[in-house]
Amino acid sequence: MSAQLDLLQRPPSPPRGLPIVGHLHLLSLPLHRCLSRLASLHNAPVLLLRLGSRPAAVISSHAAAEECFTKHDLTFANRPSLPSSKRLSYNFTTLVAAPYGPHWRNLRRIAAEELFSFSRLNSASSFVFNEEVRRLIRRLGSGGDAAGLFRNKQVDVRAALEELALNAVMRLTVGRRCEGEGEGRRLRWVVKEGFELARESGVGDLLPFLRWVGNGGRERRMVRLEKEADQLFQMLVEERRRRDDTLGRSRLKEEDVGEEEEDSQRRKGTIVDRMLELQVISPGSASYTDDVIKGLILTMIAAGTDTTAETLEWAMSLLLNHPQALEKARSEIEAQVNGQRLIDDSDLGNLPYLQCILRETLRLYPVAPLLLPHESSGDCTVAGFHIPRGTMLLVNAYHIQRDLALWEEAASFKPERFMETAAVGRGSMMAFGMGRRRCPGEGVAMRLMGLALGAMVQCLEWRRVGPEEVDMEEGAGMTMPKATPLEALCMPRGILL
Ligand code: HEM
The missing domain is CATH 1.10.630.10 (Cytochrome P450)
Structure with a gap:
């Protein structure tokens, strides 16, 4: 039951993840523009990507960013x-x-x-x-x-x-x-x-x-x-x-x-x-x-x-x-x-x-459109979605x-x-x-x-x-x-x- 809940609360993710590279093949430069397009496409304030071996949460709404850096700042x-x-x-x-x-x-x-x-x-x-x-x-x-x-x-x-x-x-x-x-x-x-x-x-x-x-x-x-x-x-x-x-x-x-x-x-x-x-x-x-x-x-x-x-x-x-x-x-x-x-x-x-x-x-x-990457040191919930420990956080300031x-x-x-x-x-x-x-x-x-x-x-x-x-x-x-x-x-x- 809890595993099921966990799955339900995950942020949306683009469907075409590949073995090993994950969603890397969907990315292009400049990265902030590409992530902005993906966020709009999936209408997602929080988007979960697998960048090769790393899970990454892309934040594209001000409310979600604020939650990350106030409630979950630590x-x-x-x-x-x-x-x-x-x-x-x-x-x-x-x-x-x-x-x-x-x-x-x-x-x-x-x-x-x-x-x-x-x-x-x-x-x-x-x-x-x-x-x-x-x-x-x-x-x-x-x-x-x-x-x-x-x-x-x-x-x-x-x-x-x-x-x-x-x-x-x-x-x-x-x-x-x-x-x-x-x-x-x-x-x-x-x-x-x-x-x-x-x-x-x-x-x-x-x-x-x-x-x-x-x-x-x-x-x-x-x-x-x-x-x-x-x-x-x-x-x-x-x-x-x-x-x-x-x-x-x-x-x-x-x-x-x-x-x-x-x-x-x-x-x-x-x-x-x-x-x-x-x-x-x-x-x-x-x-x-x-x-x-x-x-x-x-x-x-x-x-x-x-x-x-x-x-x-x-x-x-x-x-x-x-x-x-x-x-x-x-x-x-x-x-x-x-x-x-x-x-x-x-x-x-x-x-x-x-x-x-x-x-x-x-x-x-x-000039730092995605700020600098952060990483979660524990599990937390952002905009109602579960973000596991060890997830890289990319905040799209450009989009916001x-x-x-x-x-x-x-x-x-x-x-x-x-x-x-x-x-x-x-x-x-x-x-x-x-x-x-x-x-x-x-x-x-x-x-x-x-x-x-x-x-x-x-x-x-x-x-x-x-x-x-x-x-x-x-x-x-x-x-x-x-x-x-x-x-x-x-x-x-x-x-x-
Ligand atoms: C237009 C100018 C600048 C912009 C837009 C800018 C933007 C940023 C951003 C977005 C971050 C990352 C924040 C985060 O991790 O969420 C950062 C970190 C940092 N910036 Fe700036 N910055 C500027 C100028 C400067 C200057 C002039 C200095 C020093 C002389 C500086 C020193 C630092 C340092 C040391 C960090 C790392 C902070 C940490 O990890 O604790 N920055 N900056």
């Missing part, structure tokens, strides 16, 4: 231990990949204090962001002709935003930028190869046997990436360790205080410095090994760079296709700063429309944030909808996730993006490259990039930097 606080993330997570010890438990809680607490807290954001990050955004504007707006006149210049917006996000995150984490032909190039390679391999590893993760069949190329690339990333991060850790030793013994001589030190002094040390301090205080503790510290650097780069750069690229693309929204944002900024100076992050609280543009961008183009029942003209770009306090669907935004594994970097991301987008609108005149609208097709990746990198024409507006 049950779903685990991450699945996917084979590919083992290599790139220092054996599942990073903040993103660690299972729920004391190690994860400790890391999350330290990160909250040293990186994401309000006071950190107001002091350390504020200085770094203001400076990196100036560099961004100089890069985009540079290049007058021989007579010193500026004309519209075609710029690679994606490359400039990637540079902004990577440098801002590196400065917050290890206290300096990573530039130049040597380490700058190595770091960029690690980031690019890491994201590419993470995307390609998806199927191998779900069908373990495939990792041994015809997949040697990827295994070899993975080993090389792991080695290269580890060496680079170890070098950064040693550098901070040496610096802490030096600072501990004597104050730096005046002439040694470069940009990096100026940063560090303002910031009273980075999160890596704090971890190194804890390593000395608790010798032998598994919580503060060099691997855990390198994992932290890796996490900040993986979770904080592409997400931020891609969201900004979507936002700028939307503004190019909606020039009246761009003008409205510019008027708001000009009224705030009186046309006298470049905005800084203390202005952001007075620029509600700019914030609405970012929120609306994240609603339409959530375009739900017609929640959002008026769901597919349209309407930043104003977030201006109204009682906006329909307002509480259904989940681009940063929900519950205890919700993104801890939301505050950092919103500040950096607000400042960067605001400065781009304030300081530069923008035009599309051709008469046609910017193509808004989504590419397939670990995150949700724009399929074609954004290129646009821009020209400085004469704001002094």
Whole structure:
């Protein structure tokens, strides 16, 4: 009888499951779109799939997602231990990949204090962001002709935003930028190869046997990436360790205080410095090994760079296709700063429309459209359906944030909808996730993006490259990039930097 009940309460599942692969043959990229179609086809807020060897529950309604991350938040606080993330997570010890438990809680607490807290954001990050955004504007707006006149210049917006996000995150984490032909190039390679391999590893993760069949190329690339990333991060850790030793013994001589030190002094040390301090205080503790510290650097780069750069690229693309929204944002900024100076992050609280543009961008183009996978550590019931222990949870934020029942003209770009306090669907935004594994970097991301987008609108005149609208097709990746990198024409507006 109970077995029968169990069967009755299972979520709906597509009928054509095959031996071994299960429902994998039904999947296509981009995955969030494919899962959205399957959910609509089966009219299922909770859909059960068998992805190779793993059961997966796909959540496509806000109510069901809320249930997962409130009533069952603890049950779903685990991450699945996917084979590919083992290599790139220092054996599942990073903040993103660690299972729920004391190690994860400790890391999350330290990160909250040293990186994401309000006071950190107001002091350390504020200085770094203001400076990196100036560099961004100089890069985009540079290049007058021989007579010193500026004309519209075609710029690679994606490359400039990637540079902004990577440098801002590196400065917050290890206290300096990573530039130049040597380490700058190595770091960029690690980031690019890491994201590419993470995307390609998806199927191998779900069908373990495939990792041994015809997949040697990827295994070899993975080993090389792991080695290269580890060496680079170890070098950064040693550098901070040496610096802490030096600072501990004597104050730096005046002439040694470069940009990096100026940063560090303002910031009273980075999160890596704090971890190194804890390593000395608790010798032998598994919580503060060099691997855990390198994992932290890796996490900040993986979770904080592409997400931020891609969201900004979507936002700028939307503004190019909606020039009246761009003008409205510019008027708001000009009224705030009186046309006298470049905005800084203390202005952001007075620029509600700019914030609405970012929120609306994240609603339409959530760069983590399926959040990150979770896994149930016990049996539970969601939307009346039985979800057994060990089920992977995929929450389709993309689908939910375009739900017609929640959002008026769901597919349209309407930043104003977030201006109204009682906006329909307002509480259904989940681009940063929900519950205890919700993104801890939301505050950092919103500040950096607000400042960067605001400065781009304030300081530069923008035009599309051709008469046609910017193509808004989504590419397939670990995150949700724009399929074609954004290129646009821009020209400085004469704001002094
Ligand atoms: C537009 C920017 C960003 C978006 C849309 C975003 C979104 C997300 C999402 C959806 C998750 C997964 C939540 C879940 O598991 O349900 C996540 C996790 C995470 N994010 Fe972000 N994120 C952004 C920026 C950042 C930044 C700038 C940082 C750090 C500097 C960061 C650090 C993290 C970390 C460490 C986690 C893992 C949390 C954990 O597992 O406990 N994110 N983010």
